[in-house]
Amino acid sequence: DAGVIQSPRHEVTEMGQEVTLRCKPISGHDYLFWYRQTMMRGLELLIYFNNNVPIDDSGMPEDRFSAKMPNASFSTLKIQPSEPRDSAVYFCASSLLWRGLADTQYFGPGTRLTVL
Amino acid sequence: AQKITQTQPGMFVQEKEAVTLDCTYDTSDPSYGLFWYKQPSSGEMIFLIYQGSYDQQNATEGRYSLNFQKARKSANLVISASQLGDSAMYFCAMREAVYQGGKLIFGQGTELSVKP
Numbered sequence: 001d002a003g004v005i006q007s008p009r010h011e012v013t014e015m016g017q018e019v020t021l022r023c024k025p026i027s028g029h030d031y032l033f034w035y036r037q038t039m040m041r042g043l044e045l046l047i048y049f050n051n052n053v054p055i056d057d058s059g060m061p062e063d064r065f066s067a068k069m070p071n072a073s074f075s076t077l078k079i080q081p082s083e084p085r086d087s088a089v090y091f092c093a094s095s096l097l098w099r100g101l102a103d104t105q106y107f108g109p110g111t112r113l114t115v116l
Numbered sequence: 117a118q119k120i121t122q123t124q125p126g127m128f129v130q131e132k133e134a135v136t137l138d139c140t141y142d143t144s145d146p147s148y149g150l151f152w153y154k155q156p157s158s159g160e161m162i163f164l165i166y167q168g169s170y171d172q173q174n175a176t177e178g179r180y181s182l183n184f185q186k187a188r189k190s191a192n193l194v195i196s197a198s199q200l201g202d203s204a205m206y207f208c209a210m211r212e213a214v215y216q217g218g219k220l221i222f223g224q225g226t227e228l229s230v231k232p
Contacts, residue, residue: 031218043207043222056219089159100216101149101168107161 002026004108006092012114018080021111023092024073030097033105034067034077037089049075050097082115089113119143120210120223127228129198136183137193137226139208147213150191151220152182155205164206167191195228203230 005024013019025032033048047057052069060067064083069075079086089112093105121140129135141150152164167175167182175182183192195202205227209220 033219042224045219045221048218050218091161093161095217097217101147101211101213102166103217104151104163104166105220106163107153110159112159 004092004094004106006090006108006111008111009109010112010114012116013082014116015083016081017115018078019082019086019113019115021077021079021090021092021113023075023077023108025075025092025094026096026106027073028096029094029106031095031103031105032069032075033091033093033095034075035091035093035107037091037110038087043091046077079113082113084115087113087115119221120208122206122208122223122226124226125224127226129195129228129230131200131230131232132197134194134196135198135228137195137206137208137228139191139193139223141189141191141208141210143189143210143212145212145214149211150182150184151209151211152180152191152193153207153209153222154202155207155225156201157204161207165193198230200230200232203228 007022034046037043046059047067049069067077089110091110093107095103095105148169150167154162165177165180167184174184179196181194205225207225208223
């Protein structure tokens with residue numbers, strides 16, 4: 001089975017540009033999560049979806065960030081306009097609602113974003 | 117307040133020896149789950165082991181075991197017979213009952229280096 005797929009793997013852009021990160025979760029999974037990882041702040045949950053519906057977006061840093069999940073097999077995280085402080089590794093993860101507390105999140109390989 | 121605390125930013129261990137990575141957590145929820153993930157230098161997040169708050173026995177998965185001390189609110193990861201490939205960042209995470217199937221809170225991580 002294919003794992004969580006993210007694209008692009010690396011993105012270098014200039015300040016002010018729009019950036020779109022993409023994620024394909026594991027087929028059949030109910031939940032999709034977007035995380036950001038930086039040295040200073042560690043691994044932060046930005047937003048997560050259940051059955052394509054956003055459940056908690058309290059981790060989204062500002063209005064410049066937006067996330068969508070138009071269907072069960074695709075999600076995007078958009079930053080517009082991008083700023084240098086957005087430079088980080090962005091992870092997408094998915095999980096299946098099966099055992100509740102014990103459900104494991106499976107992570108994609110991440111997108112390393114550099115904003116110049 | 118920090119919900120997950122990993123007090124060891126970095127650890128060294130000799131190959132073939134055992135090592136314990138510390139994790140303490142804070143929750144008032146009687147029902148919760150605890151996870152450990154490994155992040156090698158390649159960047160992906162790999163699930164290692166899970167412990168439920170009501171599990172009677174400590175979880176084990178191969179060379180990984182979880183030393184769960186509920187009264188102390190600690191969930192330390194024990195790696196036996198360390199291998200060079202164990203060198204990585206290790207993250208402890210918690211899910212509270214209200215987030216069954218969903219949200220995980222991660223600690224800051226411990227970087228483990230295995231010496232030959």
